[in-house]
Structures are given as structure tokens and as C-alpha cells.
Amino acid sequence: MKALALINETAGTVAKLGLDELRAAIEEELEAADWTADVETGDAAALMARAKRAEGYDAVVCAGGDGTQAAVAGTLLKRDISLLPLPCGTMNLLCRDIGLSMDIREALAAGLAAKPKAIDAGRISSEELGERTFLNNIVFGAYADLAEAREFLREVETLDDLSFAAVHAASALANAGPADFRLNLDGEERLFRTNTLVVSNNRFTGSTELIPARASLDEGALAVYFLEAEGGASFTARLMEFLTGGVDQSPRVEIADCKRCAVSLRDEPVIYAIDGEPQESAGEVVMEILPGALKVLAPAFSGY
Numbered sequence: 001m002k003a004l005a006l007i008n009e010t011a012g013t014v015a016k017l018g019l020d021e022l023r024a025a026i027e028e029e030l031e032a033a034d035w036t037a038d039v040e041t042g043d044a045a046a047l048m049a050r051a052k053r054a055e056g057y058d059a060v061v062c063a064g065g066d067g068t069q070a071a072v073a074g075t076l077l078k079r080d081i082s083l084l085p086l087p088c089g090t091m092n093l094l095c096r097d098i099g100l101s102m103d104i105r106e107a108l109a110a111g112l113a114a115k116p117k118a119i120d121a122g123r124i125s126s127e128e129l130g131e132r133t134f135l136n137n138i139v140f141g142a143y144a145d146l147a148e149a150r151e152f153l154r155e156v157e158t159l160d161d162l163s164f165a166a167v168h169a170a171s172a173l174a175n176a177g178p179a180d181f182r183l184n185l186d187g188e189e190r191l192f193r194t195n196t197l198v199v200s201n202n203r204f205t206g207s208t209e210l211i212p213a214r215a216s217l218d219e220g221a222l223a224v225y226f227l228e229a230e231g232g233a234s235f236t237a238r239l240m241e242f243l244t245g246g247v248d249q250s251p252r253v254e255i256a257d258c259k260r261c262a263v264s265l266r267d268e269p270v271i272y273a274i275d276g277e278p279q280e281s282a283g284e285v286v287m288e289i290l291p292g293a294l295k296v297l298a299p300a301f302s303g304y
Contacts, residue, residue, distance in 0.1 A: 003030055003084070003112075004057045005039040006047040006072060008064030013088040022063060022088075022104065029108040030061075037061075044068040051075040058082065059297060061108070065089025066136055066275040073294050074133030077121060082295040084111040091276065093136045097214045098298035110299035118292035119217040122201040124274060126281040132274060135294075138287060140181065140197040140263060140272040178230040184262040185224060196238065198225040199261055199287050207245035220291035222261055226254040262286045 005026050009019050023039055030037040035058075040050055047068060051060055052075040062072045063086040073083050087095040087102045098119070100107040122134040181197055183190040203223040205215040225247065227238045234252070241247040248255065263270060264284040271280050 001033075001035045001058045001112075002056065003035050003037045003059045003061050004051070004054050005030065005037050005061040006050060006063065007039065007041045008044055008047060008062075008068045008088065009041045010043050011064045011068065011088045012090070013065075014063060017088075017104070025105055026061065026063065026086075026108065029105055029112065033109065033112040035059075035112060044071050048072055048075060054081060059084050059112075061086060061111075063088045063104075066091060066093055067277045069094055070133050070135045070275045073121060073135055076295070077133065077290065077293045080295070082116040082297050084108070084297040091211060093211070093275075094296075096208060096211065097217060098296055100299065111297040114297045114299040116295040117298045119294050119296055119298070120201055120220055121290045121293045122199075122222065123288045123290055124285065126270075126279075126285045127283050128281050129279060129285075134274050134287075135201060136275045137198055137200040138272055138274055138285075140199075140270065140285075141195050179265055179268070182264045182266065183224070184260075185256055185258040186260055192226050194227050194229050196227050196229045197263070198227065199223070199263075200225065201289065203255065203257070204242065204245075204247060207243055210243045212242050212247075213245070218292065219257075220289060221257040221259065222287060222289050224256045224258060224261055226256070228252040260286065260288045 007019065007022060008014060014022055019041065027037065027039060044064065044067060047064070048071040051072045054060060059082045060072060060076060061084045062069050066089050069085045076083055085095050086104055086107055087100065092102065095107065100111060123131060124134055124138060125131045178193050178195045181192050181194065183192065200223045202214050202217050202219050202221065204212045206213050228234060229238045238253065241250045241253065247253050262284050269280050269282050270285050272285065273279065
């Protein structure tokens, strides 16, 4: 078996671990599992370009955050090459949801011993963006405020910390007034007023360590979360529901499943985040589900 190992040298976790140390760990685990490998480093754009040219490999090992993994995954869709993501980001949502350990060596060993499994991917497109792949979620709202809130959430470890972080997140969003979102879900037109709208690749079904989790990634549907959130207080409540796993039972959150979702705003740009990365589009933003489009090495994914 042969792997192409890609390391995002700009990722925060890579810097903390040390690029040389991480590279050595990856090479040692691949050798222990009787895999041959080529190891390359670079930023997300360089790694995506390298993955696009990958031929003759059984897997691409990607050490980076959710955004880097989505970029690399976009080059592997419908190809007979599996993705093995490593937890080198802040949230590591994909790694968690496919059952990988947050320990690099443990994740590698388990992934390399696993059989390939097909999961869904999302595709997002707009005039400015072109097309991109997403694996986790798209969050619409005032991204500057959401990014500020996210910084407070990085170090959350307990419910007390969560309450403190949520208050700061609410304060950040208090000045972000609600907007009238125009949506088209599989041909059905909707108008909804909120300051936060979430579109997820498959539904959230709980949370682990105060991080939203999905039990399955092969349901073949986007989940659109209509949050009753027009100010800081309501956003705080919705945030708590997401992070403590109660959003699916909330009377203040409506969830709709669809194959295709288009979002636009009246006379103003749409600001959103793709797997945590900020974007802005002047017109319509379209998201689609790509059922079973990506193969991953997933050791213990409850969806199977």
C-alpha cells in the first residue's frame, strides 16, 4: 500500500508539535503499518495542487485543519484514493466524526488499518468563489463577529468556560443585526430573518467535548438550521444548544433536510464561513450534497 502524506506547515497544531517531529511520526507509523509513502509539506493551496496530481496512491494522509482537509478532499472526489485526515486543526470535526483519536499516532495507526468507506461531501458555489468542497458546515452571518466569538471558544473545556465564552460570543454578535435570508430548498422558496444560519453536511446528532458531532455522514442530505437568533441573548441560547448537543430538540431551531440549498440576501453581500474560513459573495450562494463522493479511512464510524 502506498500513501501520499501532506502536511500543512502553517497549521497551528503543526507549529506546536514541530514540523520535523510530525513528519517523523507520520513516516514511522506508515512504515510500521507496512505502507510506503511520499511526504510533502506546504500551505493549503500547495497541498491541494499536489493532491490533484496524485496518481498511484491508495490514500492521501492530510495533516491540517478542517479547511485544509476540505481543500484536499475536493481533489479526491469520485477517485479511488482514500483520505486519512489527521487532527492538526482547532476543531478537527471530520476526524472526530469518523472516529479518529485526537492523538496523531493513534489516529494514523487506526486509519491505516481501516478499510475505505464512502461518505458524503458538500459542494458550494458562487460567482466570486467558483466551486469548493466542504465537509462539515457553512455558517452564514456577520463573519467578523463570528470569528471573534470563535476565538473565545477555542479554549473551552468546561460548562463554566462555555458560559463565559458564550457571553462574549453573544456580545460580539449583539451589534450584528438580523438579515432577511432568501432561500431555495429543493425548489421551495423560503424567507427567514436571523443573524445566524447554518447548513451542515448531514445532521448534528449530539456533541463531544462541547463540539457538535454527527453520527452519520452517509445520509445523502444537507441539514439547514433555521435559528431564532436576532440578537446576543438568543444567539447565546442557540450556541449553547449546539455545543451541548440539544439543538435537535430545541423549539427555537427548525431543521430542514435537502439536496440543494441556495441562499441570498436582499441588496447586500452574503457573509459566511466555509468549514471555518471567511467568504463574501454579492449574489446567490448554492450548496449541494454529493452522496458517497469521498472515500475515507475511518476506523470506527457509527454511521456504518
